[in-house]
Amino acid sequence: MSSTAGSGLVSLVYTSTASQPFRETALEQLLRVCRRLNEARGITGMLLHRDGRFIQVLEGHPETVAGLVDIIRSDSRHHDLRVLLQEPIAERRFPDWTMGYRVLRPGESRPSGYRDSFADLDAGSDIDTTVRALTELTLWFRVRARGGAARRRERTSVARAEAEEA
Numbered sequence: 001m002s003s004t005a006g007s008g009l010v011s012l013v014y015t016s017t018a019s020q021p022f023r024e025t026a027l028e029q030l031l032r033v034c035r036r037l038n039e040a041r042g043i044t045g046m047l048l049h050r051d052g053r054f055i056q057v058l059e060g061h062p063e064t065v066a067g068l069v070d071i072i073r074s075d076s077r078h079h080d081l082r083v084l085l086q087e088p089i090a091e092r093r094f095p096d097w098t099m100g101y102r103v104l105r106p107g108e109s110r111p112s113g114y115r116d117s118f119a120d121l122d123a124g125s126d127i128d129t130t131v132r133a134l135t136e137l138t139l140w141f142r143v144r145a146r147g148g149a150a151r152r153r154e155r156t157s158v159a160r161a162e163a164e165e166a
Contacts, residue, residue, distance in 0.1 A: 009092065010062045012069060013085040013134055016078040018052045030077075043068060044094040054078060057134065059092045085127065085134065 027049060038044070043060040056072075058065050073081045 009089050010065050011087055011089045012058045012065050014056055014081055014083045016054045016081040018078050044092050044097050046094055
């Protein structure tokens with residue numbers, strides 16, 4: 001999905017709390033359905049989940065995003081939905097994803113000077129912190145997604161070479 005400047009798009013970021021613990025398989029199943037529906041609605045974005053908390057970025061036309069937030073708000077699988085940021089955007093941050101997703105694991109080793117952008121975004125203390133945290137998480141997510149795609153391409157190339165040798 002692509003967009004051009006002046007296209008009337010918005011980006012909305014919200015947090016919520018899971019009503020019950022989500023297993024990774026349940027999240028993956030939910031994502032399969034959401035990706036299909038989001039593609040039909042023209043919605044792109046990113047979903048992060050950690051310790052029972054969700055942070056989601058939704059991108060699309062204002063009416064579509066607002067309607068989707070109403071649906072999400074009434075979903076019994078989570079509560080305490082708070083919109084942290086809603087802003088017009090000239091182009092999508094996630095143009096090729098109907099919903100990017102990555103599990104953030106607690107306890108992973110952190111580099112020196114590490115800041116917890118997830119916690120900053122979840123706190124929603126001020127607009128500058130929210131925008132900075134969203135930018136950092138977006139960059140982190142894109143780098144990880146590219147790395148995963150590169151590893152898949154490498155495995156496919158190795159498998160092809162092995163098949164040709166056999």
